Amino acid sequence: MKKIIGVIVITLIAVACSKSDDSNPGNGGPNDTFNRGAMLTNIADNIIIPAFQDFSTDLNGLVTAKDNFVATPNQSNLDALRVSWYNAYKTWQYLEMFNIGKAEELLYSFQMNVYPTNTTDIENNIVSGTYDLTNVNNNDAVGFPALDYMLYGIANDDTAILNVYTAANYKNYLSDLVDQMQSLTATVYTDWTSSYRATFIASTENTASSAVNKLVNDFIFYYEKGLRANKIGIPAGVFSSTPLPSKVEGVYREDVSRALALEALQAVQDMFNGIAYNGSSSGESFKSYLETLNRSELATLINSRFNTAKQKIQGLDANLKSQVTTDNTKMTEAYDALQLAVVSLKVDMLQAFNISVDYVDADGD
Amino acid sequence: MSMEKRIKKYLSKTTSTAPLAVFRIGFGIMMFYGIIRYWLKGWIETIYLEPKFHFKYYGFEWVKTLGNYTYILFLICGISALLVAIGYRYKYAIIAFFLSFTYIELMEKTTYLNHYYFISILSFVMIFLPAERYFSVDAYKQKKEYLTVPNWTIDSIKLLLGIVYFYAGLAKINSDWLFKAMPLKIWLPSKYDLPLIGESLMQQNWFHYAMSWSGMLYDLLIPFLLLYKKTRGIAFFLVVFFHVFTRILFPIGMFPFVMIVSALIFFDSGFHQKIIGYIKKIISAFSKLKTPEHFPFYQIRNKGIILSMLVVFFILQLVIPFRNVLYPNELFWTEEGFRFSWRVMLIEKMGYANFKIVDGETKEYFYVDNTDFLTPLQEKQMSFQPDFILEYAHYLGDHFKKQGHKNIEVYVKSFVALNGRLSQPFINEDVNLYAEKESFKPKHWILPFNDEIKGL
Numbered sequence: 109m110k111k112i113i114g115v116i117v118i119t120l121i122a123v124a125c126s127k128s129d130d131s132n133p134g135n136g137g138p139n140d141t142f143n144r145g146a147m148l149t150n151i152a153d154n155i156i157i158p159a160f161q162d163f164s165t166d167l168n169g170l171v172t173a174k175d176n177f178v179a180t181p182n183q184s185n186l187d188a189l190r191v192s193w194y195n196a197y198k199t200w201q202y203l204e205m206f207n208i209g210k211a212e213e214l215l216y217s218f219q220m221n222v223y224p225t226n227t228t229d230i231e232n233n234i235v236s237g238t239y240d241l242t243n244v245n246n247n248d249a250v251g252f253p254a255l256d257y258m259l260y261g262i263a264n265d266d267t268a269i270l271n272v273y274t275a276a277n278y279k280n281y282l283s284d285l286v287d288q289m290q291s292l293t294a295t296v297y298t299d300w301t302s303s304y305r306a307t308f309i310a311s312t313e314n315t316a317s318s319a320v321n322k323l324v325n326d327f328i329f330y331y332e333k334g335l336r337a338n339k340i341g342i343p344a345g346v347f348s349s350t351p352l353p354s355k356v357e358g359v360y361r362e363d364v365s366r367a368l369a370l371e372a373l374q375a376v377q378d379m380f381n382g383i384a385y386n387g388s389s390s391g392e393s394f395k396s397y398l399e400t401l402n403r404s405e406l407a408t409l410i411n412s413r414f415n416t417a418k419q420k421i422q423g424l425d426a427n428l429k430s431q432v433t434t435d436n437t438k439m440t441e442a443y444d445a446l447q448l449a450v451v452s453l454k455v456d457m458l459q460a461f462n463i464s465v466d467y468v469d470a471d472g473d
Numbered sequence: 474m475s476m477e478k479r480i481k482k483y484l485s486k487t488t489s490t491a492p493l494a495v496f497r498i499g500f501g502i503m504m505f506y507g508i509i510r511y512w513l514k515g516w517i518e519t520i521y522l523e524p525k526f527h528f529k530y531y532g533f534e535w536v537k538t539l540g541n542y543t544y545i546l547f548l549i550c551g552i553s554a555l556l557v558a559i560g561y562r563y564k565y566a567i568i569a570f571f572l573s574f575t576y577i578e579l580m581e582k583t584t585y586l587n588h589y590y591f592i593s594i595l596s597f598v599m600i601f602l603p604a605e606r607y608f609s610v611d612a613y614k615q616k617k618e619y620l621t622v623p624n625w626t627i628d629s630i631k632l633l634l635g636i637v638y639f640y641a642g643l644a645k646i647n648s649d650w651l652f653k654a655m656p657l658k659i660w661l662p663s664k665y666d667l668p669l670i671g672e673s674l675m676q677q678n679w680f681h682y683a684m685s686w687s688g689m690l691y692d693l694l695i696p697f698l699l700l701y702k703k704t705r706g707i708a709f710f711l712v713v714f715f716h717v718f719t720r721i722l723f724p725i726g727m728f729p730f731v732m733i734v735s736a737l738i739f740f741d742s743g744f745h746q747k748i749i750g751y752i753k754k755i756i757s758a759f760s761k762l763k764t765p766e767h768f769p770f771y772q773i774r775n776k777g778i779i780l781s782m783l784v785v786f787f788i789l790q791l792v793i794p795f796r797n798v799l800y801p802n803e804l805f806w807t808e809e810g811f812r813f814s815w816r817v818m819l820i821e822k823m824g825y826a827n828f829k830i831v832d833g834e835t836k837e838y839f840y841v842d843n844t845d846f847l848t849p850l851q852e853k854q855m856s857f858q859p860d861f862i863l864e865y866a867h868y869l870g871d872h873f874k875k876q877g878h879k880n881i882e883v884y885v886k887s888f889v890a891l892n893g894r895l896s897q898p899f900i901n902e903d904v905n906l907y908a909e910k911e912s913f914k915p916k917h918w919i920l921p922f923n924d925e926i927k928g929l
Contacts, residue, residue: 141665141672313666341840349837401662406895451825451888455896459823462663 142400143392144312144320147382150391151323152305154384159202160297162385166196167290174286181273183266190259194364197252201371202378202385205330208322209308210299218247219292223338224355225253227261234281241288250285253357258282261360314463321463324394328453331376336446339369340421343432344439351439353432365428369421377414394457403460410452417445484780486624487770489742490607491749493627494560497604498752499734501558504570504592507727508551517543520581524848526868528582528861531911536579543580549573557599560609564600571596582861583854587817588728591637595735598633598786601779602626606771608749613763619771626773629783630738633790635696640794640815642692647928649805649820651689654681655892656821664722691715699739712736723818800915805891806922808858809915824856824899826887828866830873833880841869857889859900859919866906883907897923 173192177185204217211217219242229249233239241250258281263269272278311319337347338357345351358364378385382393398407420442425431432439474482511517521527521543529536539546550573556566575593578584603626605611606619649655658681665671674680691711698708716729737745756762773779797810804811805820831838843852846869855861866883874881882905890896897920900906904918 141662141676144665314663315666346840347842348839349832403893409895447827451896455823455825455888455890459659459821459890459893462659462821 142397144397145309147392147394147397148309148312148319148323150382150393151379152300152308154386154389154391155379155382156203156206157300157305158385159199160293160300163196163199163203164293164297166192166199167286167293170196171286171290174283177273178279178283181270181279183270186259186266186270190361193252193255193259194361197358197364197368198371200252201368202375204334204372205327205376205379206323207326207330208319209304210296212322214292214295215244215247216292216296217334218244220251220289221253221357222247222251223253223256223357224359225249225251225257227257230254230257230281234277237277237280239281239284241284251289254285255282256358256360258285259360260362324458324461324463327376327379327394328450328458331446331453332450335369335372335376336443336450339365339372340428340439340443340446343428344436344443345432346440346443351432351436353429356428356432359429362429363426366421366424366426366431369428370418373414373418373421377411377418380410380414398457398460401460403456406452406456406460410449410457413445413449413452417442417449420445484623484625487621488624488627489745490603490619490622490771491742491745492738492740493602493604493622493630494606494608495745495748496630496735496738497560497563497599497609498558499737500595500599500731501554501556503727503731503734504554504574504596505551505558507731508547508554510727512547512551517547519848520584520850521577524581524851526846526851526865527580528851528855528864530579530582531860531913533579536576538580546573546577550577560605560611563605563609563611567596567600567604571600583851585812586728587812587815588725588731590813592731594786594790595630595633598629598783601783602629603771603773608752613765616763616765617768618765619768621770623773623776625780625783627738629787630735631696631700632787634732634735634738635700636787636790637815638692638696641817642689642694643794643929644814644816644819645685645689645692647805647926649892649926650685650928653892654678654685656819657681657684657688659821659893660723667721688715699736702741705739709736709740719818725818802915802919803922803924803926804928805926806889807916807919808860820892822857822889822891823853823896824887824889825896826852826856826862826865826885826900828869829884829886829902830869830878831882831884832878833882835880846872856887857899859916860911862887862900863906863909863911863916866909870907881907891922894924 170189170192173185173189177189200221204221207217226248229246233246233249239246239249258278259269262278263272273282308319313320315321341347343352343354343356356365357368380393381395382390384390395407395411398404420438424438424442425434428439521538522540527538549569553566553569553573556562557570571593574589574596578589578593603619603622606617606622608618612618645651650657661675661681661684664675667675695708695712695715698704698711713733716733719725720729737748753762794814794816797804797814800807800809802809805822826843828841828843829838830841843855847855847865855865862885866885870881870883884902884904885900885906886902887899888896889899899920901918901920906918909916909918
């Protein structure tokens with residue numbers, strides 16, 4: 109008995125002492141260290157910053173088109189302005205999920221895309237002439253949804269709309285909205301290209317406030333709320349007793365809601381697979397992280413669920429509002445398809461990464 | 474010798490009171506520190522004050538949360554811990570500690586931890602032990618110190634510690650833990666931040682298995698290694714190493730230090746006299762200690778009743794952890810019989826629960842946003858434990874009933890991932906949970922586990 113105990117104790121000690129032996133760092137089984145730094149670098153350099161560059165260009169175009177329209181409010185300038193708005197809106201879908209750094213600090217996405225927009229607040233602002241667009245109470249009166257109303261919903265037809273913009277206070281509000289979006293974006297973009305990129309890439313610790321953990325949690329949060337709920341679920345009435353068709357994105361323009369949802373889903377999938385914003389090359393990503401952790405089957409499942417959701421959304425009417433009112437079942441089916449990926453991300457992927465979902469620290473058992 | 478004679482002989486054995494006194498001091502100080510730490514971390518607010526709704530233990534639904542009076546409860550708990558440490562009005566102090574601490578734990582089921590349960594039952598046992606008869610304010614005030622107490626008083630603590638470790642070891646004898654190195658295979662690689670070993674050792678496959686097996690062996694053997702004099706030294710070294718190492722790896726708070734200090738009870742009286750001598754030296758720098766009159770042996774009052782109670786207590790402790798065999802289906806999946814059995818840090822489980830409120834007549838429905846009702850910690854704990862899911866379903870049903878919705882039925886679509894397996898459906902989504910009642914019977918609405926885990 110003593111000998112057995114002795115042997116076991118010695119084994120335990122040997123195992124314990126071997127903690128100081130770090131030879132052969134690369135000689136492991138399937139759990140070789142994943143290079144989180146490389147993943148963050150790939151995401152920053154090939155996804156976030158190029159998307160911001162593109163968005164910045166789009167917003168510059170939007171400002172120019174706005175200036176032209178404000179100077180000369182005619183049909184052709186209105187059309188050009190609308191085109192600029194739509195292009196910028198599509199690019200925005202690639203940025204909304206990155207609620208980190210300056211964007212988090214400024215509550216950037218809350219000042220860019222809160223919908224449905226509050227037309228009462230907008231009209232009140234215009235009438236009063238004095239407003240602070242950065243105030244939290246104005247989150248539902250700024251950004252793309254506000255522009256959607258200003259360009260499409262503010263009167264019954266184009267002639268009436270052009271008539272509205274003979275008034276100075278309407279022009280001012282329109283102008284201020286666009287300028288504010290550009291200014292916010294410039295701040296966030298500059299932060300990325302100056303100091304934040306380095307901070308971001310270096311922050312690989314497994315703590316609640318590290319860039320890695322925040323990125324994963326933000327990604328999942330955006331997918332669940334920004335995409336699944338806001339664009340499809342809420343309008344389909346999934347969270348309420350009846351459908352709410354007027355809560356779709358781009359509700360005044362009417363025919364862009366599906367297109368924006370598809371852009372967002374593409375952005376999500378590309379981000380998951382680490383695919384560059386410009387082009388199709390890929391780098392380290394959540395997908396490759398899962399593969400390193402020997403969970404390729406999960407990565408494949410996630411992608412297949414994204415693909416199914418994409419198909420379902422493609423089968424919807426370009427105008428999601430009318431899809432809800434004509435045949436809501438297709439909307440709820442699209443929702444269900446999106447929902448499956450939520451489980452894979454929020455349960456399986458988070459368990460594989462062993463990242464905590466919440467920021468409450470209590471003694472784990 | 475007959476069995477009865479053997480038992481009588483054992484019960485009449487005596488030993489020095491010193492280890493009991495040192496244990497009392499250590500326990501009191503650590504509990505005092507634990508309460509303060511809990512307070513300073515803001516957990517009183519996040520766990521007991523902020524949530525709109527609290528999960529309760531079955532049979533203890535009457536335990537109310539106290540709003541701002543919670544602070545008073547914690548104050549009582551902390552102060553009584555301090556009084557236990559110094560041994561002032563020990564009987565009242567330890568009873569107050571036991572009641573206040575247990576009440577705190579009963580207010581919110583979300584924070585169930587095996588080591589909180591351990592502290593509850595340990596403090597319960599300590600009510601009946603003469604820990605204040607030596608080196609305590611009570612003893613010094615009464616000017617009476619008792620040099621020996623019955624062996625069984627100190628052995629009770631050793632037995633309780635032994636049960637905790639041994640059962641924790643038994644729990645680790647299962648195919649996931651030993652043959653798949655799960656869940657360590659998930660937890661260890663994520664500790665890549667640790668210096669030196671984070672990117673190397675923590676990632677190695679063999680290391681995951683070594684940790685699983687040695688963890689199991691440690692738990693099973695350590696009580697015996699501590700008991701046996703010749704291995705005690707090494708055993709204590711292992712205790713320190715094991716608990717410090719797990720503390721570095723996992724966010725388990727005070728528990729490692731509680732276990733390290735508790736393990737001292739296995740050492741002989743000479744060791745404890747030295748500790749007491751050391752403390753005496755420190756105290757005498759501030760005030761003169763008048764040594765009380767020494768009496769040889771402390772006769773416990775109501776010995777018969779106390780002994781019978783302890784016997785029942787330990788029988789329960791030995792039997793309760795096995796109650797899971799009464800339930801069908803995989804224990805790690807259904808968790809029926811999982812708590813109160815020293816299954817410590819044994820599984821990695823995450824879930825997702827989406828609740829649907831349906832009007833039974835019109836068939837209209839909507840989904841619930843859990844963040845409207847639960848804190849992130851509560852939502853996380855709820856998502857993979859069926860009794861929480863049932864309780865929450867009733868809470869939702871009642872809530873929407875109050876809002877005026879009619880014919881309420883509550884369904885849940887839920888998925889759970891266990892120990893790295895792909896997530897599977899957890900609860901039968903066609904069962905109206907609002908109509909189900911909590912009981913000790915097996916919950917037929919938990920879906921079967923699509924895999925097998927062999928174990929005790």
